[in-house]
Amino acid sequence: MTETVLEANAVRVVRGGRDVIEDASLSIPTDAQLLVQGPSGAGKTTLFNVLGLLDTPTDGTVTIRGEDTASLSERKRAKLRRETLGFIFQDFQLIGDLTAWENAALPQDHTGERDEEWLETLFERLEIADRADQYPATLSGGEKQRVAIARALANRPAIVLADEPTGQLDPDTTEQVLDLLFRLQETADTALVVISHDMQLTPRFDTVVRLEDGRIRADPT
């Protein structure tokens, strides 16, 4: 049986006096290819932040490998986040005065565990080895997203969480980035959770759930 790495149980998030997420439950196995698909305002970013331990739910629990994250101190949550999760954001969030390589190495710097060989593997697989010394301003959108993917995988996280990872890419580059993500998922042995409004992504994923008005619904197809 596949192990569950992250579980959200009856999560409710109240913001601005109303329920932005209502009774959301998700079980993420170690080999997940999960797409959470939903329209603008459905609560996707809020759910991303809760699953990524960047925000705490008003009610309900988020457990990682069976450990309830609510009972942890902020320091322990941050440590668990650094060691277990890799993040990919729509706007890449690269640091402008660091090179592509330095950006990708940041999570390793935070945990103090440099693994140059793994970074090299990632840069080769992502076909950005020749861009390693360039600064973000000189990279294309697709290249920036690949650096962001390398950074997300730098610490070999158990889960990669991606919020609209292809939102700024054209359809062809979107397909290429998805191909790379799935191939790297296998190499890195990580669960992949993508949150997106983009219907183009739907056929590529094993499991698709819909988020509508803060509620998770099973994929109707």
Ligand SMILES: Nc1ncnc2c1ncn2[C@@H]1O[C@H](COP(=O)(O)OP(=O)(O)OP(=O)(O)O)[C@@H](O)[C@H]1O
């Ligand atoms: N801190 C907050 N205070 C008040 N309302 C909030 C807060 N955070 C989110 N919301 C509201 O909750 C709803 C869901 O927001 P969220 O950003 O999670 O949606 P989303 O699905 O990611 O949307 P988009 O695709 O447009 O980014 C929105 O109506 C938003 O205005």
